[in-house]
Amino acid sequence: MADRPASDISARGNLPPLELHVPEPPFRPGDPVDYSYLEIPAAGLLPRPDEACAAKETHPLCDGLIRVMGDDHCAVGAWDPKLDPETLRRMLRVMALTRAFDDRMYRGQRQGKTSFYMKCTGEEATSVASAFALADDDMVFPSYRQQGILIARGYPLTEMINQIYSNRADKLKGRQLPIMYSSREHSFFSISGNLATQYPQAAGWAMASAIKGDTRIAASWIGEGSSAEGDAHAAFTFATVFNAPVVFNIVNNQWAISSFSGFAGAERATFAAKAVGYGIAGLRVDGNDALAVYAAMRWAANRARSNGGPTLIEHFTYRAEGHSTSDDPGQYRSAHEREEWPLGDPIMRLKRHLAALGEWTEDQHAAMDLELIEQVKAATKEAEKNGVLGHGMHHPFHTMFEDVFEELPWHLEEQADQAIRERRTKWPEWKES
Amino acid sequence: MSVLEEGPVSLADAPVRRLNMIEAINDALSVMMERDSNVVVFGEDVGYFGGVFRATAGLQKKFGKNRVFDTPINECGIIGAAVGMGAYGLRPVPEIQFADYIYPGLDQLISEAARMRYRSAGEFTSPITVRSPFGGGIFGGQTHSQSPEALFTHVAGIKTIIPATPYDAKGLLISAIEDNDPVIFFEPKRIYNGPFSGNYDKPVEPWARHPDSAVPEGYYSIPLGKARIVREGEALTVLAYGTMIHVAEAVLADMGVDAEIIDLRTLVPIDIETVEKSVQKTGKVLIIHEATRTCGYGAELSALVQERCFYHLEAPIERVTGFDTPYPHSLEWAYFPGPVRIGEAVDRLLKA
Numbered sequence: 001m002a003d004r005p006a007s008d009i010s011a012r013g014n015l016p017p018l019e020l021h022v023p024e025p026p027f028r029p030g031d032p033v034d035y036s037y038l039e040i041p042a043a044g045l046l047p048r049p050d051e052a053c054a055a056k057e058t059h060p061l062c063d064g065l066i067r068v069m070g071d072d073h074c075a076v077g078a079w080d081p082k083l084d085p086e087t088l089r090r091m092l093r094v095m096a097l098t099r100a101f102d103d104r105m106y107r108g109q110r111q112g113k114t115s116f117y118m119k120c121t122g123e124e125a126t127s128v129a130s131a132f133a134l135a136d137d138d139m140v141f142p143s144y145r146q147q148g149i150l151i152a153r154g155y156p157l158t159e160m161i162n163q164i165y166s167n168r169a170d171k172l173k174g175r176q177l178p179i180m181y182s183s184r185e186h187s188f189f190s191i192s193g194n195l196a197t198q199y200p201q202a203a204g205w206a207m208a209s210a211i212k213g214d215t216r217i218a219a220s221w222i223g224e225g226s227s228a229e230g231d232a233h234a235a236f237t238f239a240t241v242f243n244a245p246v247v248f249n250i251v252n253n254q255w256a257i258s259s260f261s262g263f264a265g266a267e268r269a270t271f272a273a274k275a276v277g278y279g280i281a282g283l284r285v286d287g288n289d290a291l292a293v294y295a296a297m298r299w300a301a302n303r304a305r306s307n308g309g310p311t312l313i314e315h316f317t318y319r320a321e322g323h324s325t326s327d328d329p330g331q332y333r334s335a336h337e338r339e340e341w342p343l344g345d346p347i348m349r350l351k352r353h354l355a356a357l358g359e360w361t362e363d364q365h366a367a368m369d370l371e372l373i374e375q376v377k378a379a380t381k382e383a384e385k386n387g388v389l390g391h392g393m394h395h396p397f398h399t400m401f402e403d404v405f406e407e408l409p410w411h412l413e414e415q416a417d418q419a420i421r422e423r424r425t426k427w428p429e430w431k432e433s
Numbered sequence: 434m435s436v437l438e439e440g441p442v443s444l445a446d447a448p449v450r451r452l453n454m455i456e457a458i459n460d461a462l463s464v465m466m467e468r469d470s471n472v473v474v475f476g477e478d479v480g481y482f483g484g485v486f487r488a489t490a491g492l493q494k495k496f497g498k499n500r501v502f503d504t505p506i507n508e509c510g511i512i513g514a515a516v517g518m519g520a521y522g523l524r525p526v527p528e529i530q531f532a533d534y535i536y537p538g539l540d541q542l543i544s545e546a547a548r549m550r551y552r553s554a555g556e557f558t559s560p561i562t563v564r565s566p567f568g569g570g571i572f573g574g575q576t577h578s579q580s581p582e583a584l585f586t587h588v589a590g591i592k593t594i595i596p597a598t599p600y601d602a603k604g605l606l607i608s609a610i611e612d613n614d615p616v617i618f619f620e621p622k623r624i625y626n627g628p629f630s631g632n633y634d635k636p637v638e639p640w641a642r643h644p645d646s647a648v649p650e651g652y653y654s655i656p657l658g659k660a661r662i663v664r665e666g667e668a669l670t671v672l673a674y675g676t677m678i679h680v681a682e683a684v685l686a687d688m689g690v691d692a693e694i695i696d697l698r699t700l701v702p703i704d705i706e707t708v709e710k711s712v713q714k715t716g717k718v719l720i721i722h723e724a725t726r727t728c729g730y731g732a733e734l735s736a737l738v739q740e741r742c743f744y745h746l747e748a749p750i751e752r753v754t755g756f757d758t759p760y761p762h763s764l765e766w767a768y769f770p771g772p773v774r775i776g777e778a779v780d781r782l783l784k785a
């Protein structure tokens with residue numbers, strides 16, 4: 001038996017008291033913004049390892065930044081996906097359509113047509129270019145800011161607006177918060193709202209695809225803030241253990257509502273670097289460079305589809321607008337950040353690239369923008385025929401109780417009767433339309 | 434009980450073996466894996482080793498590593514992956530090694546699996562069955578003894594099943610796996626090897642001497658949402674499930690009370706008709722569960738009975754439960770709602 005304590009660390013008198021580190025973003029409201037501390041390598045510098053390489057060959061890329069479009073707007077380097085101009089124009093159009101849609105829906109919320117909206121301004125490439133790099137039947141497990149994927153896959157805008165308005169044509173029967181879409185037909189998984197829960201689900205879906213000897217892969221998106229959730233760790237662990245054909249995307253847009261990326265660990269390591277500890281492939285990409293995003297996703301998708309296993313892609317980008325219509329970023333960050341963001345705007349960059357190729361003009365772009373505004377306007381009008389939120393044109397009352405279970409149990413049938421009775425008590429003339 | 438009445442197919446010719454509850458569960462998994470190639474079984478230690486309680490013994494050898502496998506120690510991942518597999522079209526049957534460890538998976542169960550059908554208006558569903566041993570009486574301490582069923586019965590969109598016999602365990606598990614909604618299947622581990630009278634100082638009775646250990650080979654199912662009348666009686670109605678069915682049977686037999694004992698089997702959706710009919714007949718209700726008392730499933734039962742049978746009641750409803758403490762190790766039997774606690778409640782009911 002020891003006659004004295006095991007530890008001999010007693011001489012602590014000379015040490016300063018312990019200090020808690022609470023991260024603080026570099027800029028607050030009113031501050032001038034200087035992003036010169038960010039390491040932004042020139043385009044075209046990084047090597048592109050073979051898609052079948054050992055995961056650790058990619059790990060140096062986790063501290064770099066894959067960029068394809070240079071300052072002269074030309075595509076350079078090993079990651080240039082060499083897309084044809086027609087594909088580039090389609091990609092540009094979907095990104096611009098996503099932005100036009102966001103602008104219109106944001107205004108709709110301000111006009112009281114719905115309760116809530118979330119824009120993806122500045123992040124369009126992370127969704128749209130990724131969607132272009134996946135097969136249309138690859139299953140995506142999105143977060144709430146990947147409307148670009150749904151639009152890229154041709155989901156009707158009117159259906160999206162019906163959902164946003166929770167009206168009687170809403171395919172989700174008015175049950176979900178606006179923008180929490182779901183479309184099995186478009187291999188677009190039901191959006192949760194609880195953060196990062198879709199990550200282990202994507203791993204599980206990918207495992208199922210492998211169990212069945214399928215050829216489809218899964219891809220999932222979360223923000224850098226929600227990469228702190230335990231679900232992300234669960235997903236990486238399952239994916240690496242079972243070599244699941246899944247691509248994990250972390251959209252690092254610098255802000256999780258009011259918390260800057262430092263609260264998810266960005267002061268110590270990149271988000272792509274998480275791949276290192278799990279032994280999976282990792283890529284870090286300029287999220288405002290649509291060509292780089294496409295190239296990274298294509299690399300990861302090809303790898304997953306050939307039993308090469310999971311890849312983690314960090315998309316380094318900037319959330320140009322508030323978190324949602326319920327947020328005022330002016331309260332916590334400098335308005336100059338958006339102007340000073342060194343990676344520019346994804347739509348403008350792709351536009352200039354196409355122009356540099358001689359495949360696009362300012363006039364064409366202006367005409368396209370007008371056309372897209374009209375397209376969104378027409379879809380909005382169509383959706384409004386089925387009502388906007390709070391104007392009575394919702395799904396029948398009984399639907400509130402359906403789909404809790406496959407079959408309605410007795411207690412829900414009783415509660416449905418009660419809900420309808422209450423309605424009749426308040427409005428004796430009420431009839432379900 | 435009659436096997437012939439319950440099965441959807443004729444079991445008249447099916448060979449009948451004497452199985453304990455673990456063997457019956459293993460048999461159910463095997464039957465379903467054979468019938469449906471979409472059934473997959475996974476969890477901590479369930480693959481090569483066959484589970485810490487042996488519930489999945491032999492399954493990996495029989496069905497291959499693609500369908501029966503070990504997982505990382507991460508309940509969030511186990512349930513989350515199951516949700517994703519369910520969305521793909523598989524019928525996952527994950528095991529959570531102890532119900533006490535299910536909490537890291539709760540967000541995936543409550544916010545995801547339970548609401549998948551609702552939030553996607555039926556586009557995506559979670560046809561998963563989460564098996565988990567639960568309950569105390571095995572000196573498991575506060576982390577291997579809990580009965581968290583009320584956490585799940587409180588959630589819209591989850592079915593909660595608790596079998597009390599090998600025959601039921603097999604038939605109910607088969608129904609749970611076939612069900613297109615998420616099911617929590619809690620296995621009372623105290624009675625894995627034999628029914629339990631509540632007298633912990635007496636030797637364990639093996640299942641082989643119990644009539645409900647007669648388990649037919651092959652497929653049969655017991656409908657979810659249907660209670661079992663264990664014993665008909667006139668003096669009072671016992672509402673219970675799992676281990677407490679056997680404790681109640683033993684105590685009431687010892688006391689010579691003509692009780693009607695109802696094994697609820699499914700907590701949600703509950704078989705309210707069977708409950709109502711019995712209470713209308715006896716006028717007296719004794720609810721027993723091992724879980725903590727406050728906001729336990731007994732509170733719901735009590736409320737349902739008084740809402741629907743108030744004018745038939747001849748005495749205040751009695752609730753016999755575990756205490757509102759963590760499950761203690763050395764004082765396990767002081768916690769357990771055993772013969773003394775049940776006996777006192779029966780006396781009060783009979784004197785009322």
